[in-house]
Amino acid sequence: MGHLTPISKDDDARWMGAAISLSQRGRGRTAPNPCVGAMVVRDGSVIGRGWTRPHGRPHAEAVALEQAGDAARGATLYTSLEPCAHVSPRGPTCTASIIEAGIARVVIGLRDPDPRTDGQGIAMLEAAGIAVSTGIGANEARRAMQGFLSRQHLGRAHVTLKLATSLDGRIARSDGESRWITGEAARAHGHVERARHDAILVGRGTLDADTPRLNVRLQGFEDRAPMRLLLTRGTATAGWTAVASPEVAAAHPGVDHLMVEGGAGAASAFLNADLVDRLLLYRAPILIGEGRAALGDIGLASLADAHGRWRRVDTRMLGSDTLEVYERVRD
Ligand SMILES: NC(=O)c1ccc[n+]([C@@H]2O[C@H](COP(=O)([O-])OP(=O)(O)OC[C@H]3O[C@@H](n4cnc5c(N)ncnc54)[C@H](OP(=O)(O)O)[C@@H]3O)[C@@H](O)[C@H]2O)c1
Numbered sequence: 001m002g003h004l005t006p007i008s009k010d011d012d013a014r015w016m017g018a019a020i021s022l023s024q025r026g027r028g029r030t031a032p033n034p035c036v037g038a039m040v041v042r043d044g045s046v047i048g049r050g051w052t053r054p055h056g057r058p059h060a061e062a063v064a065l066e067q068a069g070d071a072a073r074g075a076t077l078y079t080s081l082e083p084c085a086h087v088s089p090r091g092p093t094c095t096a097s098i099i100e101a102g103i104a105r106v107v108i109g110l111r112d113p114d115p116r117t118d119g120q121g122i123a124m125l126e127a128a129g130i131a132v133s134t135g136i137g138a139n140e141a142r143r144a145m146q147g148f149l150s151r152q153h154l155g156r157a158h159v160t161l162k163l164a165t166s167l168d169g170r171i172a173r174s175d176g177e178s179r180w181i182t183g184e185a186a187r188a189h190g191h192v193e194r195a196r197h198d199a200i201l202v203g204r205g206t207l208d209a210d211t212p213r214l215n216v217r218l219q220g221f222e223d224r225a226p227m228r229l230l231l232t233r234g235t236a237t238a239g240w241t242a243v244a245s246p247e248v249a250a251a252h253p254g255v256d257h258l259m260v261e262g263g264a265g266a267a268s269a270f271l272n273a274d275l276v277d278r279l280l281l282y283r284a285p286i287l288i289g290e291g292r293a294a295l296g297d298i299g300l301a302s303l304a305d306a307h308g309r310w311r312r313v314d315t316r317m318l319g320s321d322t323l324e325v326y327e328r329v330r331d
Pocket of ligand 1: 162163164165170171172176177178181202203204205206207209210231232233234243244245246261262263264265266267269292
């Protein structure tokens with residue numbers, strides 16, 4: 001192979017950003033495995049791209065290496081997570097595949113907290129004479145794999161709460177009418193968010209009031225079918241899995257990313273249990289006046305207790321509606 005152009009730190013950040021973007025194509029479908037993105041780059045050109053496939057296999061690195069073929073020899077592989085080092089009956093380790101492919105350098109976003117890998121992938125690559133850089137784009141990689149990391153560290157899903165409100169914080173009129181508060185663009189965005197979650201949850205009150213379908217109604221996303229969870233102390237309804245508490249919902253097997261779509265009772269129950277990690281607040285430029293509040297009791301001891309809990313990480317216009325995204329501040 002010919003001369004390889006030296007790679008600068010800026011290039012590393014750029015390629016890693018692209019690998020992290022790719023990783024999001026699998027988000028919501030790779031549990032119990034993380035959604036990883038990988039790129040093989042040679043002489044400034046991308047020769048392989050991969051992201052974790054549904055149910056977690058094949059891994060992103062395996063897909064990218066297969067695409068690159070023989071050209072991978074001497075190239076750089078970017079991956080948002082440390083390549084796996086543990087043998088599985090579902091395929092060879094990515095570490096072994098990378099060594100075999102003759103990759104010269106591996107750039108890693110995050111070290112894998114899974115105890116079966118946790119640094120061993122890096123050690124094996126280095127022992128094989130491969131140059132390894134870690135921590136490139138680590139914050140973005142962390143955000144891209146929130147579900148997997150939450151499962152690893154806290155034993156539960158990463159939980160997003162979606163609220164669609166009027167300017168005066170109502171989620172429905174007092175007779176329960178709530179369709180629609182937000183416009184088409186905001187609702188389409190909500191569908192993209194659904195596609196990025198393994199499961200969607202509503203409370204029994206919302207099921208009775210709205211009979212929501214909770215499917216993904218967007219072109220190109222028709223094959224996405226998040227699991228449907230119903231928060232109720234009662235029994236299940238056909239097509240829904242009943243969960244008796246927010247804790248049970250968040251611990252549900254196969255769910256790394258959970259989206260709570262309301263209503264007020266369900267949203268308050270999750271906030272009361274401090275199980276909301278991310279808040280999607282769609283706000284329409286309308287006033288409803290007398291109507292249903294977005295939230296009931298969320299267990300606040302004082303106003304001081306309410307401050308410092310939420311950090312805004314994004315804000316944008318969707319048609320005439322505003323979307324604000326907040327993350328729970330945790331120590
Ligand atoms: N604008 C929006 O974003 C939006 C979104 C969704 C809904 N909505 C509106 O919100 C209204 C419904 O809200 P809602 O507050 O009446 O109902 P809800 O939150 O959908 O459901 C309340 C039910 O959830 C279950 N529940 C609540 N906390 C629980 C806990 N800790 N453990 C176990 N189960 C629990 C209970 O079911 P059981 O009684 O069966 O035990 C409770 O009756 C509707 O008008 C709907 O149109 C608006």
